[in-house]
Amino acid sequence: MDKNRQMDNAKRVVVTGIGMVTPLGIGKEEFGRKLFAGDCAIDTIKTFDTSSFPSHLGAEVTNFTPRDFISVKNLRRMDKIALMTAASARLALEDAGMKITDENRDRVGIILGTAFGATDVTVQFAGTLLTEGPAFVNPILVPNTVMNAPAGHTSIELGFRGVNTTVTHFAVSAETAIAYAAAEIRRGTADFILTGGVDILSKFYYEAQTKFHGLSPQNGGPEACRPFDLDRNGAVAGEGCGIICLESMQSAMARGHKPYCEIKGTGMGSSLTTPTGWPENTDGIRRTFSRALKNAGSDAASIQTVFAAANGGKVLDATEAQAYEEIFAGLEKKPLITSLKGAIGESFSGGGIRACALALSMEKNMLPPVVGLTKPLRPLAFVAGGKKDIEINNAALAGISFGGTYAYLIFGNCRNGEAKN
Amino acid sequence: MTIKGFNLKKRIVITGLGTFNAIANNVADFAVALQAGVCGIKKLELFDTAEFRSQTGGQIKNFIPRDYIPLEFPLKRMSRADMISFAATLEALRDAGLYPLPDSLKEEMGVAIGGGSGGLLEAESFYMELLKKGTERARFSKLSTIYCASSADRISSGLGLSGPKTTFMTACSAGATALGYARDLIVSGQASMMMAGGVEPMCRITYAAFNALKSVDPDVCRPFDKNRAGLSLGEAAAIMVLEPLDAAIERGARIYGEILGYGVTCDSFHMTAPDEKASGAVRSMQAALKDSGLTIDDIDYINAHGTATPVNDVTETKAIKEVFGKRAYLVPVSSTKSMHAHTLGAAGALEGIVSMLAILHGFIPPTINHQESDPECDLDFVTTGSRKANLRTVLSNSFAFGGNNTTVIFGKYEGEGARHG
Numbered sequence A: 001m002d003k004n005r006q007m008d009n010a011k012r013v014v015v016t017g018i019g020m021v022t023p024l025g026i027g028k029e030e031f032g033r034k035l036f037a038g039d040c041a042i043d044t045i046k047t048f049d050t051s052s053f054p055s056h057l058g059a060e061v062t063n064f065t066p067r068d069f070i071s072v073k074n075l076r077r078m079d080k081i082a083l084m085t086a087a088s089a090r091l092a093l094e095d096a097g098m099k100i101t102d103e104n105r106d107r108v109g110i111i112l113g114t115a116f117g118a119t120d121v122t123v124q125f126a127g128t129l130l131t132e133g134p135a136f137v138n139p140i141l142v143p144n145t146v147m148n149a150p151a152g153h154t155s156i157e158l159g160f161r162g163v164n165t166t167v168t169h170f171a172v173s174a175e176t177a178i179a180y181a182a183a184e185i186r187r188g189t190a191d192f193i194l195t196g197g198v199d200i201l202s203k204f205y206y207e208a209q210t211k212f213h214g215l216s217p218q219n220g221g222p223e224a225c226r227p228f229d230l231d232r233n234g235a236v237a238g239e240g241c242g243i244i245c246l247e248s249m250q251s252a253m254a255r256g257h258k259p260y261c262e263i264k265g266t267g268m269g270s271s272l273t274t275p276t277g278w279p280e281n282t283d284g285i286r287r288t289f290s291r292a293l294k295n296a297g298s299d300a301a302s303i304q305t306v307f308a309a310a311n312g313g314k315v316l317d318a319t320e321a322q323a324y325e326e327i328f329a330g331l332e333k334k335p336l337i338t339s340l341k342g343a344i345g346e347s348f349s350g351g352g353i354r355a356c357a358l359a360l361s362m363e364k365n366m367l368p369p370v371v372g373l374t375k376p377l378r379p380l381a382f383v384a385g386g387k388k389d390i391e392i393n394n395a396a397l398a399g400i401s402f403g404g405t406y407a408y409l410i411f412g413n414c415r416n417g418e419a420k421n
Numbered sequence B: 001m002t003i004k005g006f007n008l009k010k011r012i013v014i015t016g017l018g019t020f021n022a023i024a025n026n027v028a029d030f031a032v033a034l035q036a037g038v039c040g041i042k043k044l045e046l047f048d049t050a051e052f053r054s055q056t057g058g059q060i061k062n063f064i065p066r067d068y069i070p071l072e073f074p075l076k077r078m079s080r081a082d083m084i085s086f087a088a089t090l091e092a093l094r095d096a097g098l099y100p101l102p103d104s105l106k107e108e109m110g111v112a113i114g115g116g117s118g119g120l121l122e123a124e125s126f127y128m129e130l131l132k133k134g135t136e137r138a139r140f141s142k143l144s145t146i147y148c149a150s151s152a153d154r155i156s157s158g159l160g161l162s163g164p165k166t167t168f169m170t171a172c173s174a175g176a177t178a179l180g181y182a183r184d185l186i187v188s189g190q191a192s193m194m195m196a197g198g199v200e201p202m203c204r205i206t207y208a209a210f211n212a213l214k215s216v217d218p219d220v221c222r223p224f225d226k227n228r229a230g231l232s233l234g235e236a237a238a239i240m241v242l243e244p245l246d247a248a249i250e251r252g253a254r255i256y257g258e259i260l261g262y263g264v265t266c267d268s269f270h271m272t273a274p275d276e277k278a279s280g281a282v283r284s285m286q287a288a289l290k291d292s293g294l295t296i297d298d299i300d301y302i303n304a305h306g307t308a309t310p311v312n313d314v315t316e317t318k319a320i321k322e323v324f325g326k327r328a329y330l331v332p333v334s335s336t337k338s339m340h341a342h343t344l345g346a347a348g349a350l351e352g353i354v355s356m357l358a359i360l361h362g363f364i365p366p367t368i369n370h371q372e373s374d375p376e377c378d379l380d381f382v383t384t385g386s387r388k389a390n391l392r393t394v395l396s397n398s399f400a401f402g403g404n405n406t407t408v409i410f411g412k413y414e415g416e417g418a419r420h421g
Helices: A028-037 A080-095 A119-132 A139-145 A149-158 A173-187 A203-211 A249-255 A283-296 A314-327 A351-364 B027-036 B080-095 B120-133 B140-145 B149-159 B171-187 B204-212 B245-250 B279-292 B310-329 B344-361
Strands: A013-022 A108-113 A164-168 A192-199 A240-248 A261-270 A305-307 A336-338 A394-401 A405-412 B012-020 B041-043 B056-058 B109-114 B165-168 B193-200 B236-244 B257-266 B301-303 B393-400 B404-412
Touching: A013 A028, A013 A080, A013 A173, A013 A249, A013 A351, A028 A351, A080 A149, A080 A192, A080 A240, A108 A149, A108 A173, A108 B257, A119 A139, A119 A203, A119 B120, A119 B204, A139 A149, A139 B204, A149 A164, A164 A173, A164 B257, A164 B404, A173 A192, A173 A240, A173 A261, A173 A351, A173 A394, A173 A405, A173 B171, A192 A351, A203 B140, A240 A249, A240 A351, A261 A283, A261 A351, A261 B109, A261 B165, A283 A314, A283 A394, A283 A405, A305 A351, A314 A394, A351 A394, A351 A405, B012 B027, B012 B080, B012 B171, B012 B245, B012 B344, B027 B344, B080 B120, B080 B149, B080 B193, B080 B236, B109 B149, B109 B171, B109 B344, B120 B140, B120 B204, B149 B165, B149 B193, B165 B171, B171 B193, B171 B236, B171 B257, B171 B344, B171 B393, B171 B404, B193 B344, B236 B245, B236 B344, B257 B279, B257 B344, B279 B310, B279 B393, B279 B404, B301 B344, B310 B393, B344 B393, B344 B404
Parallel strands: A108 A164, A108 A192, A305 A336, A305 A394, B109 B165, B109 B193, B301 B393
Antiparallel strands: A013 A240, A013 A261, A164 B165, A192 A240, A261 A405, A394 A405, B012 B236, B012 B257, B041 B056, B193 B236, B257 B404, B393 B404
8 A cells, every 4th residue: 555645644745836947948838838849958058158168069048037036136146046046936936826924934945956056156256366366356256155045045035934955966966955855844844845956057167067078079979968879978068947846735735726746755875986977887776766665655666757867978878777677677567768858958956957847747647758869778668759648646756966876756646635556 | 742744752863973173183182172172273374374364263283184094095086175074984983883884884874964165175276277277288187076065975985885965055054954964864764874964174265255254353263252353264074973772772882962853944134144133043943942842941051153253143142042031041152163163064063063072071161262241242151161061952053154044952861872971
């Protein structure tokens, strides 16, 4: 019997709102439309000069007008990463039909993941310090160099005062933040938590990526992002923010708001890799996936789809694909596997955007395709060539990072306020 | 005390400690220095401070990595932050009787670290190289440890751990939040044991940031003094071994005490200034009391955030009075930052170690450097040297930029396996 059925509604964590500023679009209508149409947001980088780099592609956020979302009072204090976060959070709150009031503001919080924070502002500050000296640095920049600044700005802009935490762990930053937020809702330390991830493209960050040979084309060939493809040759850098709203089923029912889905379980883990190396064996993935399933009270057979972490990288995609072959071996019906990174690039904290996409998939009964996949590296059930209509009961979201860190989230459908097996 | 859906019957104890800071390079010396009221704030030697407003700081003295880290662990590409946190981890494991670490514990053991400046010290040398040699010849590999998440990666991979791994980035409250979250991961069954704490290295960029904000005292910091003129920056690593009480007893561990509860809130007021009404700090202490099932009468000592900035100390005093009422004047309050300086991302964890040592050895550490009383800071700040006291509990505050507040409550343990000071 499903363990979740036995849990009372105060402990069931549901997703009741989504908001995003992404290369594919801003807000769930535009994002959802392009996502399921199989659009690709990857294009030549326009905001900085890439002519001296071996890579030139990126998935940039375009047409984002911060003043449409942020009050004039706070606008000038916020940098690019804080603006994307606060705008996504505002969209998510509106989508959840949630108003911040004097009565609820102390019980609403944010737990945000970011892999690299405001690389643009930090480099600007450090540059002045190291070239001109301490007397010339701009104190106005200082508050925005700390990684918790986006969450701090967002709480000020939207006026909530509950739990406020920023988590970072490279490519699992957002998944870890979501897992923590779900635990905090279960623990009852807040009634409503905004969670997800944000990262931005900056010239410095892009250059560092190219120097670490993280970006396509790693070994020649045409530059592109091709998750799970035989011809993949590296990731394409992306940026953006995705925020989901978590609360208990009891709270959502009391507000009369229909959830997208619920978070049934979470699992975290580590494995031995070199500091900047991606995992080369499947131990960490298998272990963490099974922890998440156990935490959810489910098993591999109950999973209809996996939102994979694959980003077009040589090692990551091969290891992840092999892991799913092992995990789902022997199952009669194999889950469908998709990865969004062919459409939105690799922003490291893209788990927030991917969680938004997963919520939309549950609502619309369809899965987005793996953009850029034409020659699958293994015979898995990839969603390729276009969206796939399917009623999803249980889905897994994968977070895998270089350095050997993992976080898996198990989502369940609760269309009628009732978890399905 | 039960909070909805959360099993607080599972008691989590601290069985090992490790630290490097401005007044000690191990826990035993730290206990002695804290009782003696040693000031570790001196002229900085790590880098040239001639051009800065201040020249002082709490620097770790005589840290020779190979004196503390055996040859079996390669130091290649480890930042100062990585090395002090790894060395503190080994000390904590030895202290807990877990070194060498048995293989059977590795599967379910995790790491939660509060981070701060990470590898920024090393990034500075990279940046100088970049300016001198240009992007073609600058060694970007130096950046592989720039981010603070690298310290947790080094601990996890160095020890061969497979459990959860995460890094908190909430500036000055990060170390405290890491302790609280680590406790929760064990309570909820996601890890059987955690290495938890914080690390903050001294570096020019952080030093310049606090100088630019004019929040640094050019001399030594004087918490709660009428003439206090700002904080003193410090560096530290502080790591604890956390495990369930029953497991600790079963393996014959020597127990320091337990984490009774924690609370996390947000000012939602201003990025660098605390809310003058002190609402965030008040709610943080109240949340920790609620989580631990204690009342104000149960708290025997308050380890203050006490940075010695004009605004923090008066706000914190106000908050303590608001929470404790008349009892505020009866509970001793001290800021050990007067000795080891403000260690930012490590502060909450370092002061957690202070709290545990105070409980174990039965003393209240003093607020040193205090000369003149401030009428607005009129509590018992223990300004005339350490005091003997039988402490059952310590409440430790950590408040941060971005309005992030965390309070952790530590408790004495007197049952089977208890350590004696």
